[in-house]
Amino acid sequence: MEDANLQALAAKVELLIERIEQIKAHNRFLLANEKAWREERAHLIEKNEIARHKVESMILRLKALEQDS
Template sequence: MEDADLQALTAKLELLIRRIEQLKAENQLLRAGERAWREERAHLIEKNEIARHKVESMISRLKALEQDS
């Protein structure tokens, strides 16, 4: 293999290695973002359940008050 061919191949390999490192970093950021929105989603679901239970409780109390009247 000629020296020029070897240099071209080396340059291409270095470019591929840099691209792989960029993709790894991007993948880590995306995974961290996904973990964050999953945690936020779980928190919002929990808050929604709490609110639903409160509303159901209020409705039950209102119905009880209405029946007592």
Template sequence: MEDADLNALTAKIDQLIRLVAQLRADNLQLRSSERQWREERVRLLEQNELARHTVESMISRLKALEQDS
């Protein structure tokens, strides 16, 4: 193999190594972002459930007050 071919192959291998490193970093960042939005989703679902129970409780109290009137 000629030096020019070897140098071109070495350059391509180096480029692929850099690309793999960048893809790994991107993948880690995406996984971290996914974990954060999943945690946020769970928190929001819990808040929604709490709000639903609060509203249901208020409705029940209002109905009870209405019946007492």
């Protein structure tokens, strides 16, 4: 009987180890995704800033043209 309990416990431990490895792999995947999203977000923020500066520059030029007229 003790042997059966020990084998059942060993099987449960093996299942737990497998599950931990799956969770670790999933965590690595999620961390990689998060890194990619953060990089994309930073890139989009940079593009947005460039566009904002261009629009502000165009507005200033239009105001200057308007004052010259």
